Amino acid sequence: MDMEQAKIPQATAKRLPLYYRFLNNLHSQGKLRVSSKELSEAVKVDSATIRRDFSYFGALGKKGYGYNVEYLLSFFRKTLDQDETTRVALIGVGNLGTAFLNYNFTKNNNTKIEIAFDANQERVGTEVGGVRVEHIDQLEEKIGDLSVAILTVPASAAQGITDRLVEAGVSGILNFTPARINVPSHIRVHHIDLAIELQALVYFLKHYPLNEPETEEDQ
Amino acid sequence: MDMEQAKIPQATAKRLPLYYRFLNNLHSQGKLRVSSKELSEAVKVDSATIRRDFSYFGALGKKGYGYNVEYLLSFFRKTLDQDETTRVALIGVGNLGTAFLNYNFTKNNNTKIEIAFDANQERVGTEVGGVRVEHIDQLEEKIGDLSVAILTVPASAAQGITDRLVEAGVSGILNFTPARINVPSHIRVHHIDLAIELQALVYFLKHYPLNEPETEEDQ
């Protein structure tokens, strides 16, 4: 548990993977250096915010020059522990679960779904996206030492499965169900609530009008 | 454009759909009233925050009593424009797009995907989750007056499709691609970046340890 760096603001921490991805892009394009201004345009985060974010880790750049892409990339690779693959479990191989299993998170992320569980006998024993689907009854036996789970079961099953995941040693859950699950205080749950995101977008559109309605040519 | 209510904090606005959903649940359960404390336990938002959020809309509750579920529900139904169905388009009927098409957002949300587009001829003409899939070449002709789009195409296609959506009159985009798209300033884009959410969860687990490692019985 790397504690030497503990008070990076949460808002900053959430942006790190985004920076990392775009640095990877720049690197693949052969770019050797980048300024906070350029990065700002790419990731759509204010350049002062980017400089501030980076500064929490020390002086990563050089005045008058910007940041060395290779150096920054390798710094973030370490910071984000991208040298070791993070292995996760997925529970609920339905519509959403299947989509995730078919997606290669390892691409620029070094995270891999290792095993999946479902209650539906027809799914059990098959492979989806190269991942074996086990029966949910075998959760405790087969989950091994995985500490992160993606939850894509029906809302009604969410709390029960969560309790079992916690008991089985999982410490982080990415919850896609609409249920707000109860967990002991040492377990971290992140909610991704797609229906709410959609509804919020619609609300903002109606109630938070942006600038100019239109003027023929923009952007 | 309902302007009478314009300075509700964004953080509050984002929680409204969550409140609305849980009020619906309570209502189905036949509950007549609810306190900010009960609601707090259900949605996992501090009760003071809930009271503060509600207070932006006036005095919705009664001291010593709490909130009347039916009243609150109908208030939020109006506030969130849930009386009219919001119709949206989906672009990219792949793994993720298919999952969304098979999901019934209308359940407690009154949002409906009306039409889908894809570049793959084999998909065009089929129905997925009851939604007709059209060819992307027909986007401009068939999108009609829809003003919200869900973007689930490959990242490489994201900017091109976005430009066409904007030109076709769409004003809100829910972007699931890892691309950070450019839009004129009057267009609203919300990003849902699943790979980043997963990576951020992993980062938080490693670097932001929560309380007690464990003590046998919790929660």
Place this chain on the structure above:
DNA sequence: TTAAGTATGTGAAAACTTTAACGACTTCTG
């Protein structure tokens, strides 16, 4: 060498968000 140009890192301010605390009023109980 020097001058012009560039871009960082950060102090300070501003903006936004959450949380604590409590007076005021309502409901409940006996």
Place this chain on the structure above:
DNA sequence: CAGAAGTCGTTAAAGTTTTCACATACTTAA
């Protein structure tokens, strides 16, 4: 009906995040 209990709405404080603005230091090119 009176006192106890409950709960809101809000003032004020604390905490978090973003943004401004600039001294400083490096780069570039002549």
